[in-house]
Amino acid sequence: MTNPLLTRSRLPYELPPFAELTAAHYAPAFDRGMAEQLAEVAAIAADPAPPSFENTVVALERSGALLRRVEAVFGNHAATGSTEEIQRLDAEYRPRLAAHRDAVLLDRRLFARLDALHRERHQLGLDDASLRLLERVHTDFVRAGARLDDAGQRRLRGLNEELAVLSATFERNLLADTAAATVLFDTADELRGLAPDAVAAAALSAESLGHPGRYAIRLKLFTNQSELAQLDDPAARERLFTASVSRGRESNRQIVPRIARLRAQRAALLGYPSHAAYVVAEMTAGTIEAVGSLLARLIPPAVANARREEATLTEAAGRPLEPWDWSYWTERVRGARYTVDAAALRPYLELERVLADGVFLAAEQLYGVRLTERHDLPGYHPDVRVFEVTEANGAPLGLFLADFYARPGKRGGAWMDQLVPQSGxxxxxxxxxxxxxxxxxxxxxxxxxxxxxxxxxxxxxxHALHGLFSDVRYPYFSGTRVPRDVVEYPSQVNEVWMLRPEVLSRYARHHLTGEPLPGHLVAALEESRRFGEGFATVEYLAAAALDWAWHTLGAGDDPGDPEAFEAAALEAAGVALPLIPPRYRSTYFAHVFGGDYSAGYYAYIWSEVLDADTVEWFTGRPGPLRETGALFRRELLAKGGSADVMECFRRLTGRSPRIEPLLARRGLS
Incomplete structure (x- = not known):
């Protein structure tokens, strides 16, 4: 059998050859990839020549090319088209990959070479990016346990392997629970309030699940499902809400506290008081005190704002609210107060037009790039579309793949991945x-x-632009490989262009008549922007507080029952509002128990401080917008992780970030 993963793809930009791939290709490719990298690492460690930057650090950067390729393609497959076979492979190889990473990072001979170089780093004549790479790689080895004794390393390997198994199990359970929790309705009347096209989509979804004549709403990853804002029937809203918050309640109930305990034990082994302290030491926040201070500053005004909203909504409803009522009455009040009807907006927001004349147009106006669909290049699913990205002068830049629709086997939420990271x-x-x-x-x-x-x-x-604009030599720094608490910064900046008049006027047009969004609705959108920020901020901060509570546990702490722990954590943080549940509850909090945001969900609001300040800089800077975009691209997006993001921000704006623009944006001033 010819395995297409074993060689670099010959397709443009090394696009993975999806049309040739089957699930049977992954196991042998993983096996060979791990074996190849271990052989490469052994050769580096045993090199008789004295350690140098080239024969040690650069050689390590070049190692594992096959394994990186397989991990990228398999990870994408597992997230977008999971099957029983893919889940079995994930369960088998996730702990094996954790053990493989330990084998590299705990190689004593390799670390001795890195350590020697690190001690002499300022005498090596390295450029800034190379010096940063040496320092970062050395830090990675130390934080991975390279300085532990043999017993400590054995214990660490066991912890990492068990955590890998538990994380895979958490994700597998959540995928199954989310599919099983799909809410079926017998009649269209139960869905009154939803737009006709949304009702038709629910009918199509039910039919695809084997329930013709019924209506299905698949759950998104977060707690408050978007349909709650439109469903007129309180019983339908309650069913949808209850299904959402019940996910993982049984299947992940024991896994969540076990993961938290093991992470705390690993942190203690590595010399940190908690997993949060371990994580934040390498983030731009720097300390748990800095994160705690930010959350503590934001929570009281956010809660006060939410309580004002609650009073307004309760008055409009004429009765006490339930959690599943909040979004619904928010839309009713927004429609009455600002004449903004969410359902009336949808005919003006057609996907193809939003994509071409909104998302892509904004990128062209700001950065000069153009996207052209390549029908000749294969995606990994019929839904997937491939676009070539070029500079204004036609020079090739990269490929952008778009996979927009929900389907069975695809995890919930929205995300960006790098299938091929940029590297000189x-x-x-x-x-x-x-x-x-x-x-x-x-x-x-x-x-x-x-x-x-x-x-x-x-x-x-x-996020995609962050990856596409990467212009670095070393793959370690490519694209979005920046500290977790600033990775959301460029993506949040990009959100601002959706309501810019020169962009909105191009894409917000009626899908049948081509008429632009009426002027009064454009004005009302801007006026209504802050209404509902109390709910949105509290919902987010509650999830961030949960993540923080789980991961500030010490090695000897027993969190006990997760629901009781949650309740106590929310109360202690000051965000225990019965009507505003956390954006994610622990048993379906995939960011932190299945992904790599553990002790890092605060990143969204931390990044938004930079984002809100940058937007003020962007919109207040004199001169053509294209010049400002080019500066932002060159000084920040292109750097990836090769330079300190905070230093890049200061060079860009001429000052340190301010929190005031964020407070104003969220109505917390």
Whole structure:
């Protein structure tokens, strides 16, 4: 059998040859990839020549090319088209990959070479990026346990392997629970309030699940499902909300505290008081006190804002609210107060137009890049579209893959991945993918979006631009490989262009008549922007507080029952509002128990401090917008992780970031 993963792809930009791939290719490719890298590492460690930057650090950067390629393609497959076979492979190889990483990072001979170079780093004559690479790689080895004794390393390997197994199990359970929790309705009347195209999409979804004549709403990853804002039937809203918050309640109930305990034990082994302290030491926040201070500053005004909103909504409803009522009455009040009807907006937000004349147009206006669909290049699923990205002068830049629709086997939420990271050392241009979970309309019907879905498109494309604009030598620093608490910064900046008049006027047009969004609705959108920020901020801060509570536990702490722990954590943080549950509860908090945001969910608000300040700089700077975009691209987006992001920000704006623009944006001034 010829395995297409074993050699570099011959497709443009090394796009993975998806049309040739089957699940049977992964196991042998993983096995060979790990074996190859271990042989490469052994050769580096045993090199008789004295350690140098080239024969040690650069050689390490070049190692593992096959394994990186396999991990990228398999990780994307597991997230976008999981099957029983893929889940079995994930369960088998996730702990094996954790053990493999330990084998590299705990290699004593290799670390001795790195340590010797690190001691003499300022005498090596390295350029800034090379010096930073040496320092970062050395730090990675130390933080991975390279200085532990043999017993400590054995204990660490065991912890890492068990954590890998538990994380894979958490994700597998959540995927199954989310699919099982799909809410079925018997009649269209139960869905009254939803737009006709949304009802048609629910009918199509039910039919695809084997329930013709019924209506299905698939759950998105977060707690408050978007349909709650439109469903007129309180019983339908309650069913949808209850299904959402019940996910993982049984399947992940024991896994969550076990993961938290093991992470705390690993942190203690490495010399840190908690997993949060371990994580934040390498983030721009620097200390747990800095994160705690930010959350403590934001929570009281956010809660006060939410309570004012609650009073307004309760008055409008004429009765006490339930958690599943909040979004619904928010839209009713917003419509009455600001004449903004979310359902009335959707005919003006058609996916193809938003993409071409909104998301892509904004990138062209700001940065000069153009995207052209390549129908000749294969995606990994029929839904996937491939676009070539070029500079204004036609020079090739990379590929952008778009995968927008929900389907069975695809995890919830929205995200960006790098299938091929940009690297001058490896002569690679970027290939990036954006994933969303938009409900598929019936065949031949347009895909009409909510305003939140439009925002998500702009947000995720901001991540894509971060990867596409990467201009670094070393793959370690490519694209979004920056500290976790600033990775959301460029994507959040990109959201601002969705309501810029010169962009909005191009894409917000009625899908049948082509008429632009009426002027009074444009004005009302801007006026209503802050209404609902109390809910949105509290919902987010509650999830951040949960993440923080789980990961500030000490090695000897027993969190006990997760629901009781949650309740106590929210109360202690001051965000225990019965009507505003956390954006994610622990048993379906995939960011931190299945992904790599553990002790890092605060990153969104931390990044938004930079984002809000940068938007003020962007919009207040004199001169053509293209010049400002070029400066932002050159001084920040292109750098990836090769320079300190905070230093890049200061060079860009001429000062340190201020929190005041964020407070004003969220109505917390």
């Amino acid at each position: 050392l490896l002569d690679q241009r970027p290939v990036v993918v954006n994933n969303l979970n938009i409900a598929r309309p019936p065949h031949g019907e347009p895909t009409l979006l909510t305003l939140d879905e439009v925002r998500t498109l702009f947000h995720e494309f901001g």
